[in-house]
Amino acid sequence: MSTQAARRRPGAANPGSRPAARRRPPRRPTRAELHRRQVVRRRLGAILVMLVVTVVVCTVWFTPVLGVREVQVRGTVNLTADEVRAAAAVESGTPLVRVDVDAVAARVRELPRVAGVVVERAVPGTVRLTVDEREPVGVIMAPDGAHLVDVTGKDYATVAQPPAGLPELRVAGDAVVAAVEVLTGIPEGLRADVLSVTADSPSDVRLALSAGREARWGSSADTPRKAAVLQVLMTRKGTVFDVSSPELPTVS
Template sequence: MSTQAARRRPATASRRRPPRRPSRGPVRGPSRRQVVRRRVGAILVMLVVTAVVCTVWFTPLLGVRDVDVRGVEALTPDEVREAAAIEPGTPLVRLDADAVAARVRELSRVAGVRVERLPPGTVRLTVDERDPVGVINASDGAHLVDATGKDYATVAGPPSGLPGLEVAPEALAPAVGVLTQIPEALRREVLAVSADSPADIRLTLSAGREARWGSSDDTPRKAAVLEVLLTRQGSVFDVSSPELPTVS
């Protein structure tokens, strides 16, 4: 029995061997027709991209047809368009927005401008006009001065509510700096600002009062001290040294 069992073992072991995997044939690449289709597709994509780029960059199809001006009051939209000098039909992508903004800012009343491209053919110019904070009365008219101290426009008569500026040229910017830093309630009391030098600024207030300011240094503190002093009787309020203010 043992001899027969030993003879059967090799046959049993041979049956348990894993079956052979079928051999794979050679890997075939894409057919000639597939290669041609891919190449044609790539060429078509390149042609479409080229056509789009040429249309956007070189043709007036997406060119400027309208210039929309916003934010103007003293200026007219036509004045801004003329200054912008945007050639009709200029492709939007080729429009030099910085150059357009620089030309518009040459208008004395313009403090700033934003240039926007709005496809298919609109350029929007949003203008920030200067606001006057004071006026210089001269023989040729009333000169409007903005918060930067720029004399930017001349009108026939001074607008109501603006303080007069009777200051030396070198004191103009410091005097305007005082006006723009004091509280609104105090600013409404100011009828005029005078200064022979940057260190000798004086505010003419309502009811015949005067505030001697000195330089524009420490203006917020001087304004706080002056608001307290104005509750007292007096005509001259000296806050040029806010640590030692006087009323007379």
């Protein structure tokens, strides 16, 4: 027997080793199993979304994270921002989405000088109030001061001295609206010529004009037509212009 080890043939098995076991290919999941996995994933996703939504809703509605931190006031002229904030009564820290904008607007409109207001929410924590103040078109003089009257006929404020350029309203209580309707219904150029408005009743409105002239208006009905007729009449000589019946105007 040769002392040199015999060469093994390529591919010859080792006498002391066992034949290798065959590996089985991985089993493919069935359609039913794939469907179940998909259903599970969808349910888990839905639960996660619900949890996130719940957390967000609770944070927004019940915590001060998105609470009111500032109340901005815009558009004021005679009112102060603090007066508007006090009327609005928006509590600091109130969740922004729980601020009742209609209720806030109603409270601000209770201020006599306020004609209207727009209430807005601005993330993360601002309530914005844009105020529209009333503007006077006439003044009623009284022992307690000058009462300012706006375009609706509302007596909304009393001041010590009347603003310059406003006509005085010398009218009965039930004739204020009619007088204001006439005053605001005439052209701007003619309105600037009005010194005062007198009315003992809603059907007896009279305008005192510059240079001692007077326009007898009657009721506030047909004001644009009466104004057009008056402008023609004022080209004639006279001091009293009656347009209460615009079909039959007179000058005297």
